[in-house]
C-alpha cells in the first residue's frame with residue numbers, strides 16, 4: 001500500500017452531483033482506486049465561497065458522501081472525509097496564501113466567472129479559493145489529481161505554489177499532475193451546449209442529476225439543444241451533437257468520433273434515446289446503492305469519522321513539516 005502513488009480529489013457540495021461531475025471526475029476516481037492510494041473529500045469549506053443555506057449544506061454534504069460510495073468508492077480502499085473535519089486544510093491554506101501572488105489569483109477564470117455571477121458577494125474566500133484547493137492537494141503528497149478540464153488552471157496554480165515553496169524552503173511538497181479524462185472532461189449543458197454542465201445551473205433541464213429518475217433523464221435528453229442540420233457528425237461547431245456523442249462515448253468507452261460512426265445516417269431523436277438509455281443503465285446501480293447507503297446514518301458516520309482520522313494524521317505530518325520549514329516554534 002505504502003509504495004502506491006497518492007491521489008486526492010473532491011467535489012464541492014453546492015448544488016447536486018451532475019452527470020458532468022460523474023463522467024469528468026468520479027467515474028475515474030473509481031477506476032483509479034485499485035492502483036493508487038486515494039483520498040476523496042467532500043470539500044465543504046469550498047462551497048461557502050457562495051452563500052449556502054446551512055441546513056441544506058449539511059444534508060447535501062452527507063448526500064455527497066453517500067453518493068461517492070454509491071458510485072463505487074470503497075471505504076476499505078480509499079479515504080473519504082469532510083474537508084472541514086481536518087483543520088490542517090485551513091492552516092496550510094494560510095501559509096500557502098502568503099506564498100501566492102494577487103496577480104496569479106486575479107487570472108483565475110473561475111473567479112472572474114463566479115464574481116460576475118455573484119456580484120453582491122465577491123468575498124475574499126472566492127478570491128483565495130484556489131489556495132485552499134492547493135492546500136487540499138499538497139497536504140497529502142498527492143501525485144495525481146483526477147479532475148475535469150475546468151479545474152486545470154487551479155491545478156497548475158497548485159503546481160506553481162508547490163514549486164515556489166520547494167525553491168524557497170527546500171524540498172517539501174510533491175508537485176502534482178492532473179488526470180483529465182480523454183473523453184468527457186467537459187460535459188456541456190444540455191440547454192446551452194456552449195457552456196459547461198453545472199450543478200449550480202438554475203435551469204434543471206441543463207443538467208442531469210445522478211439521482212434523476214429514468215423518465216426525467218429521458219425527458220431532459222429529449223429536450224437537449226442540438227442544431228437544424230440533422231446530421232450526426234462529430235465536428236467543430238456542432239456543440240449539442242458533440243456533447244451527446246461525448247456523453248455516450250464516455251459511458252460506453254468510445255471516442256466521440258467512433259460514437260458518431262455508430263449513429264451515422266440516423267436521426268437526432270434516436271441518438272437522444274440511445275444516450276438516455278446508456279445514461280440510465282449507467283446510473284441505475286448507483287441509484288440503487290444510494291438508497292441503501294443513505295438510509296444507514298451510523299454507517300455513514302463511521303466512514304467519515306474514520307476517514308477524517310486517517311486523513312488528519314497524514315495532513316498533520318505535512319503541516320508540521322511546513323511549520324518547521326517556515327520557522328515557527330514547534331509545539
Ligand code: TYM
Nearest residue numbers: 009010011012020021024025133147148185186187196197
Ligand atoms: P466542482 O465541485 O466544481 O466539480 C467536481 C469535479 O467535477 C468536474 N466537473 C466536470 N467534469 C466534466 N464536465 C463538467 N461539466 C464538469 N463540471 C465539474 C470538476 O472538474 C471536478 O473535478 N475546486 C473543485 C473542487 C476541489 C478539488 C480540490 C478538486 C477542491 N479541492 C482538490 C481536486 C483536488 C471544484 O470546484 O470542483
